[in-house]
Amino acid sequence: MRLQQALLPPACSSRDTAPPSGGGGGKNRPSLSAYRPLLFDFSPSIIILVSSGGHLSRRSKPQESFRMAGEKQFRPALIIVDFQEDFCPPNGALPVTEGRSIASSINTLTTLPFALILATKDFHPPNHISFAANHPSATPYTSTTTVVHPRDPDRSYETTLWPTHCVQGTQGADLVPELDVSRVHAVIEKGQDARVEMYSAFYDPFRVSDSGLAAMLKEQEVTDVYVVGLAGDFCVKATAEHAVDEGYQTWIVEEGTKPVMPDKWDECRREMKDKGIKFTPMDGEAVARVKTCT
Structure with missing residues (x-):
């Protein structure tokens, strides 16, 4: 097990005061000392801080909030799933059609006052079980393999095999340069255990x-989770499903994702809606609500 430390913005309260007018410029950003330490004991994923000039980016201005007794404060989080080179044309190993086109929508979302903005990365070892190249006679996209629980051989599931992608230390594993990471609080690397497939940003x-x-x-103290990124029908889907399982009101922003299998996207959307996941356009009420977040 590996112990990692992440420094994240403190939860807002009615005692917070707004910074000087002028917005999220560097001189108004709180220093690292203003962030609460958060300790995790987990393996094999890792959380990496994204910093700029020794400061974490923060756009929200804590303001006076007035709530009825017992009313839960709206605290939305944005999760940007696997917006990486290998998932984007023209050179990605596992390109999602028009995958790079979602950058503008995602960057617009990151300017909103989310309580927390995270990005995730597939970060596979070369011998990962999901790579067709690691299975004799297997064909990417169509072949499958059985994943067996590393400690319980009676538990297993079938998973699709893919082209080799997002290998640790390769350019394909990088977040796309179009993504403004200065607005991201932390990056989560996932899929590092070669024995299991991990579509979800939460767990396998x-x-x-x-x-x-x-x-x-x-x-x-997040209350709502907004999910974007790639691919809509796999890692975005799994992340959103687990967010619902964890008890969060969960939204997928339509302009912020693309599927790897467009012909099955309508069916996939129906499955997600049946599991309690909601879809919203950029100009929808769910996104507008984030704009009013304090």
Whole structure:
């Protein structure tokens, strides 16, 4: 097990005061000392701080908030799933059609006063079980393999095999340069255990690998989760499903994702809606509500 430390913005309260007018410029950003330490004990995923000039980016201005007794404060989080080179044309190993086109919408979302903004990365070892190249005679996209629980051989599931992608230390594993990471509080690397597939940013189906995301959202008192990124029908879907399982009101922003299998996207959307996931356009009420967040 590996102990990692992440420094995240403190939860807002009615005692917070607004910074000087002028917005989120560097001189108004709180220093690292203003952020509460958050400790996780997990493996094999890792949380990496994103900093700029020794400061974490923060756009929200804590303001006086007045709530009825017992009313829960709206604290939305944005999760940007696997917006990486290998998932984008023209050179990605596992390109999602028009995958790079979602950058503008995602960057617009990051300017909103989310309580927490996170990005995730597939970060596989070369021998990962999901790579077709690691299975004799397998064909990417169509072949499958059985994933067996590393400690319980009676538990297993089938998973699709893919082209080799997002290998640790390769350019394909990098977040796309179009993404403005200066507005991201932290990056979560996932899929590092070669034995299991981990589409979700939370954990794999067996919970052998836990990224610490659930604990982070709870510690930051998040109430709603907005999910964007790639691909809509796999890692975005799994992340949104687990967000619902963890008890969060969960939204997928339509302009912020694309599927790897467009012909099955309508069916996939119906499945997600049946599981309690909501879809919203950029100009929808769910996004407008974030704009009023304090």
